[in-house]
Amino acid sequence: MTAVERHNYDVVVVGAGGAGLRAAIEARGQGLRTAVICKSLFGKAHTVMAEGGIAASMGNSNPHDNWQTHFRDTLRGGKFLNQWRMAELHAQEAPERVWELETWGALFDRTKDGRIAQRNFGGHEYARLAHVGDRTGLELIRTLQQRIVALQQEDFADAGDFEARLRVFQECTVTRVLKDGERVAGVFGYERESGRFFVIEAPAVVLATGGIGKSFKVTSNSWEYTGDGHALALLAGAPLINMEFVQFHPTGMVWPPSVKGILVTEGVRGDGGVLRNSDGKRFMFDYVPEVFKDKYATSEEEADGWYADPDTHRRPPELLPRDEVARAINSEVKAGRGSPHGGVFLDIASRLPAQEIQRRLPSMHHQFRELADVDITAEPMEVGPTCHYVMGGVDVDPDTAAAGGVPGLFAAGEVAGGMHGSNRLGGNSLSDLLVFGRRAGLHAARYAQALTASQRPAVADAQVDAAAAEALRPFSAEPAEGTDGAAPAAVGAAGGAAGGAAGGAAGGAAGGAGGAVAPPENPYTLHQELQQTMNDLVGIIRKEQEMEEALTRLADLRTRSRRAGVEGHRQFNPGWHLAIDLRNMLLVSECVARAALERTESRGGHTRDDHPQMDRRWRGVNLVCELASPPDQLAAQDPAAGQITLRRRDMPPIRADLLDLFEKDELRKYLTDEELGQ
C-alpha cells in the first residue's frame, strides 16, 4: 500500500478561482470544515485576468434594467441553447452577489451619486457591468481572498486555529475524485512542491477548476486551464454537455508572436472602440446576422449616437455577441483584408482623447506599450480571435449545482455546462462564478450535513494505490516495442508538416531510435502537437474531414502519451506535472472534437463550414459526453475506440412565463413550429 497523508474534511473545493472561493466561503459559512485546493499560489487564479466586469441588472446606470432583460440577453447570446433555469437564477441573483462583494470590501468605479457604476458590453441591452477600470477579475479574487483571510482570523479567535474550518492547500493538483460505491468519498492529489501524494476524505467535492483553453495553441487562458475538472468528472462517472461550444474571443493580441492570444478587453469596444479592416472600413455593419437585424445600427451615425443616447439609437455592431464578431474578423482576414500580422485593427485612438483612454483602459494601455511597443492612444491595435472560454462542462442540476449521476459531486463556474448555452456574453462569467459558486458551496454543505457519521463514505486503500500508480506512470514510461516504434514516428512527422516545428522534432526523435526501442516522448512536444491539432482542425471554423483527422491525431497522441516520460525526481517537477495534465487535455479534446463532429449546424461557439446555418431542430438538443472505457483501462491500447461515447438528449422545454418575455417573431427564429405550438 502506498503511504499517503490523509486529511478529513466535510467539503473539498477543487479550484480557487472565483467559483471555488465563493463556494468555500459558503460551505464554511454553513459551519462545515472546508478545504480548498489550488494548483497555483492562493490568489493567482485565472479569474484575475477577467477585465471587463460583472454583469448584474442592478439598474444603477439605466433604471429600465431588470433580471428579465438580463435573462433575455443571456438566452439571445446563447442562441436559446442555455439551460434556462440556470440563466434565470443567474439573472435574478447576480445583483445580490455584486452588492455582497461590495460589502466585503470590493472596489468599484462609481456613479456620480456614489453607487456602483455599470458599463456597456457586447450583447447586453443596458450598461450592466459593474467594474473597476479594466481589472475587475483581480479585484474579485482579491476580495474573496481577503474574505477568507478574515474568516480564518475569526476562526483563530474562536478556536485558536486559523485553519479550524477553512484551509487552503495551495500548489496542489488533484488527479482523481475517489468514490465509495456510487458516491464521492474524497480526492487524491499531489503537492507540486514536494511531489508527495495526499488524500482528502470528504463526502462532498465541488469542482471549480475553470476551462480547457490550454488544449488550443492560441489562447487567452493561463497554464492551469488544462481541463482538470472536466476530466475528473468524466473519470468519476459524471457526464459533460455542450462540449462542442468553445468561445473564441474576437480580440486577442496577434503580435508579437510570444504574446499572441493575450486578451484585449471587450471594454475597448464598450467604450467606443471600432473594428476596421486594411481598407479602413468599419466592417462590422456587414456582419449583423438576421436574428439581430432590428437591434443593431445600420449606419456609423446611428451607431455613434448610441453611446450618448442609447434610448433612441440602436447599438453599434461592434457590440454584437462574441461569436459573431470573431467570425466576422475571421472572414475579413480570409478575404485578404486583414492587418499586417493576420488580424484586424481595433481603433480607440481616433475615438477618445488620449487622457480618457488612459483613465478608462489603463491595463490595455500598459499591455500594448510594454509587450507590443504600440501606443493605443495614438495608433490602432492589431487583434484577432483567441480561444477564451468553454461553454461546455459538467452536466449539473441548475438549482443545486450537483453533477449528474455521482452523489456528492458538484460543479460551478466554467467547469459547469449549460448556463451559457452555445455562447457566453461578456460579463456573465464573473456573475456566474459568484451565483453558482455560492449555490454549489451551499448545496455541497447541505449534502454533507445530511449524512450521519455512519453514512459517511470511506476511501478504500485499493483506490488510493491505483491513483498513485497512475500518477507515477511518467517516471517509468513504457518504451515502444519493436516495429511499433516506427508508426508513431511517421504520424509525428505528418503532424509536423501541418503543425510546425514541434511535430517534426518529435518525429525525428522517435525515428532516430532505429525502430528498436523508441525513447520516451517529451510531454511538452505532445502538448504542442495537441494544441496545434485542436487549433487547426477543431478551431473557430470546423469541417467534417478536419475533425475526423483531429480524432485520428488525438488517438495517436493518446497512444504516444503512454510513453510520455520525465526525468528527475518528484520535487517540483514541471515536466511530470504536464505529463499528468496531458491525460486531462486529451480527454476533453476528444469530447470537443466528437461533439463538434456530431452537431451538423452552426450555433454560437460552434461554426461548421459545411453546415453554415443555424438549425431549429438542433436548438433543443444537448450532446452528452461520457467515459467509454472503465477508468482503469483509460489509456486504451486501441486508438480507434476512443475514450468517449456521445449521446443526444432533449432539453427540458423553456417555462412558458420565460418564453413570454420574448416577442413571438423572435422566438420563431429559434424554436421549431412544434415547440411554438405548445
Added chain:
Amino acid sequence: MSTATVDNNHSAALDAAESTDAHLITVTLRVRRYNPEVSDQASWVDYKLEMDPKERVLDALHKIKWEIDGTLTFRRSCAHGICGSDAMRINGRNRLACKTLLKDINPEKPITVEPIKGLAVLKDLVVDMEPFFQAYRDVMPFLITKGNEPTRERLQSSEDRERFDDTTKCILCAACTSSCPVFWNDGQYFGPAAIVNAHRFIFDSRDEAAEQRLEILNDRDGVWRCRTTFNCTDACPRGIEVTKAIQEVKRALITRRF
C-alpha cells in the same frame, strides 16, 4: 497573404511569419539553478538560445524548459502581468519575467536570472512565499465595519474611491518586498507589500479599523523600519508608488488623520 493550405483560420499565415528566423538573435540566459535533492549549493548554468528580441524572459525560460531541460522550475500563471507569480531577479533587478522583453535588457550580454532575495529558495527560481503572505495577513487585509450590512452597496464618492486606487493595484508578486534592503537584513520587517495592502484599507472611506492597522504598523517591525530607498517603487511592475504609500502611512501615524 496566402492562407491557401489551411484556410480555416489565420494561424497558418502567422506560423509562416514566425518561422522566418532572420530576426532571431542569440541570447545567453544565465540561470541560478538549485536542487536540494542533488546538492546544497546553487550554481549558475548558461543556456544559449535563438530568440526574437521582442520575446520575453518568460518565453526564454519556457524554451529552456520545453526543449533543453524539463526540470527547470519557476512559477508562472497568467503570463501577462496580472497574477503576480513570476517575479524574479533579472540582471540584478526585480521584474516579472512575463513583462520583460529581451530587447530591453541588453541581450548582447548574458542575462542573469535568479530567485527574488530575502525568501528561502526551494528549487531553482521558486522561493518560499509563506513569510511574505504571513506579513500580508498580519495587517488585517479585509474591510472592517461596524453596524449592519447594507442591503445594497455602500455609497462611495469617486474622490473617496480614488484616494486608495493606487494601492488596490497590488498583485502580491513580492517584487517590492524582496527588493527592500531592510527586508533582506531582517525578515521580521512587514515589508512594502504588506504596508501597501494596509494602506488600501486605512484610506478606504468605508473601513472603520484604520486605528488598529496603524497600531500594527507602529510596531518595531512596522513602517518605521523603512529607509525610503525607493527600491520598492522601482521594482513594482504595476507602477504603484509604494514608497509614497508607506510615507502616507507614517504621516497618518503621526497626525492620526486618514
